Amino acid sequence: MKNTWHNEFSKDNKYSCLGHNMLLSKFIPLKEAREIVNNHQKVTKKEVINLHDGYLRVLAEEIKSLHNSPPFDKSAMDGYAVIAEDTFGASNSNTINLKIIDRIGAGEYSTKKIAKGEAIKVATGSPVPDGATGVLMEEYTLSDGDDLEIHSQVTPMENIAPLGEDIQIGDIIVRDKTVLRPQELGLIASAGFYEISVYKKPKIKLIITGNELVDPAPTIDKAQIINSNQYTITSMIKSAGADIEITHARDDFEDVKDLLLKESNNYDLLITTGGTAISKGDVVVDAVDAIGEVMFHGVAIRPGKPIGFGMINETPIFMLSGYPVAAMAQFDIFLRHYLFKMQNIDFSYKIIKGTSGVKIPSNLGRTDYVRAFTSDNTVKHALNKGSGIIRSMVEANSYLIIDENQEGIYKGDEVDIIFFDSLNFNF
Ligand SMILES: Nc1nc2c(c(=O)[nH]1)N[C@H]1C(S)=C(S)[C@@H](COP(=O)(O)OP(=O)(O)OC[C@H]3O[C@@H](n4cnc5c(N)ncnc54)[C@H](O)[C@@H]3O)O[C@H]1N2
Numbered sequence: 451m452k453n454t455w456h457n458e459f460s461k462d463n464k465y466s467c468l469g470h471n472m473l474l475s476k477f478i479p480l481k482e483a484r485e486i487v488n489n490h491q492k493v494t495k496k497e498v499i500n501l502h503d504g505y506l507r508v509l510a511e512e513i514k515s516l517h518n519s520p521p522f523d524k525s526a527m528d529g530y531a532v533i534a535e536d537t538f539g540a541s542n543s544n545t546i547n548l549k550i551i552d553r554i555g556a557g558e559y560s561t562k563k564i565a566k567g568e569a570i571k572v573a574t575g576s577p578v579p580d581g582a583t584g585v586l587m588e589e590y591t592l593s594d595g596d597d598l599e600i601h602s603q604v605t606p607m608e609n610i611a612p613l614g615e616d617i618q619i620g621d622i623i624v625r626d627k628t629v630l631r632p633q634e635l636g637l638i639a640s641a642g643f644y645e646i647s648v649y650k651k652p653k654i655k656l657i658i659t660g661n662e663l664v665d666p667a668p669t670i671d672k673a674q675i676i677n678s679n680q681y682t683i684t685s686m687i688k689s690a691g692a693d694i695e696i697t698h699a700r701d702d703f704e705d706v707k708d709l710l711l712k713e714s715n716n717y718d719l720l721i722t723t724g725g726t727a728i729s730k731g732d733v734v735v736d737a738v739d740a741i742g743e744v745m746f747h748g749v750a751i752r753p754g755k756p757i758g759f760g761m762i763n764e765t766p767i768f769m770l771s772g773y774p775v776a777a778m779a780q781f782d783i784f785l786r787h788y789l790f791k792m793q794n795i796d797f798s799y800k801i802i803k804g805t806s807g808v809k810i811p812s813n814l815g816r817t818d819y820v821r822a823f824t825s826d827n828t829v830k831h832a833l834n835k836g837s838g839i840i841r842s843m844v845e846a847n848s849y850l851i852i853d854e855n856q857e858g859i860y861k862g863d864e865v866d867i868i869f870f871d872s873l874n875f876n877f
């Protein structure tokens with residue numbers, strides 16, 4: 451077994467081995483764990499997709515417009531294209547008469563050129579006919595056959611969207627690494643593209659371990675636990691823009707080892723839940739150690755301290771706890787960033803300064819992500835319950851972060867808060 455601990459303690463003492471797993475007695479600091487993870491960051495390759503599939507994908511090229519938009523001087527209103535000077539002084543009490551020489555709808559253009567005293571009926575979106583310098587809204591006109599009576603004047607260029615007003619040929623309209631929202635998709639389409647190059651979605655295999663786990667059902671047997679991680683972690687992975695497939699494995703060293711080895715060749719990233727502690731069923735870390743390298747196992751955080759990270763055949767693996775809250779917190783602390791960075795998205799948490807309305811104990815040397823209910827920037831309740839209490843993640847709306855150099859929080863202290871809502875895939 452390779453020694454992969456990175457703290458001073460481990461260098462001096464080595465880690466103890468219980469015959470099946472590393473002893474979870476010392477942990478590396480969060481900062482150090484983050485560095486190790488960052489140093490093993492993977493980025494996905496590029497692929498070309500149809501623009502229809504572009505929503506929330508990450509652009510892997512710079513887009514330069516192939517078109518002017520609008521592509522011609524365009525009428526912005528339904529009405530009459532006129533020579534603006536012909537309309538000067540027109541009002542309800544001083545109407546002016548013009549001659550209608552043509553009528554066009556959207557998608558049509560007139561071959562005629564307007565001369566003094568003439569008008570062409572146009573629709574919103576029609577090309578403005580040659581010779582016209584303004585469009586008079588239909589509401590200010592009366593027509594009888596080809597005779598047009600106008601009741602208002604137009605200024606030059608009034609109600610005309612000039613060629614290239616929005617985009618000009620060659621303009622850089624969207625940059626590399628932009629997450630595509632509806633408005634970028636519309637802009638790219640207007641620029642003439644129906645295919646785009648994007649970073650591939652990371653392909654993730656989630657392996658859920660635990661002999662006790664069963665799918666949700668109205669009745670379950672004694673000693674069975676409902677597998678909720680298959681919903682929480684899966685949806686978190688999807689919310690970070692990755693594709694996910696799940697396998698349920700039994701707590702068997704050989705089975706888990708073989709499965710991990712096989713899947714390390716098929717996926718960009720492996721994630722496991724369960725089996726990170728030290729009982730004999732906790733086989734995941736040992737399995738990774740047998741076929742790859744465990745870069746760390748145990749980080750000074752709470753919840754989530756037994757998290758492991760390693761590499762199997764150049765494929766990164768995050769070993770999350772079985773406890774539902776611990777696994778979610780581990781995802782929030784490490785995995786969301788990792789998955790975003792795989793797609794070249796630079797994501798950082800929005801940390802808000804607030805006040806604690808409650809006293810919360812914590813240990814020096816450990817970073818705590820305390821589930822908290824915060825309103826008006828004040829933490830009203832701290833839900834620092836067990837890591838199996840999934841309900842606490844529903845009752846809380848935020849994490850209060852207690853730094854490793856801080857021993858406890860007192861009522862009235864300034865604190866760092868991350869709202870759960872700010873973690874979602876909404877750019
Ligand atoms: N002697 C020690 N025991 C434990 C330590 C320790 O340092 N020394 N660490 C504790 C901490 S902290 C955590 S977190 C857990 C991590 O345990 P595992 O990752 O090995 O998880 P399991 O033992 O497999 O499961 C824990 C708990 O969660 C339930 N579980 C597991 N998977 C799921 C799932 N997919 N959906 C819902 N619930 C799940 C499982 O049934 C257990 O109740 O270890 C502590 N122990």
Ligand code: MOO
Nearest residue numbers: 753754755776837
């Ligand atoms: O720290 Mo464990 O990670 O949930 O209780």
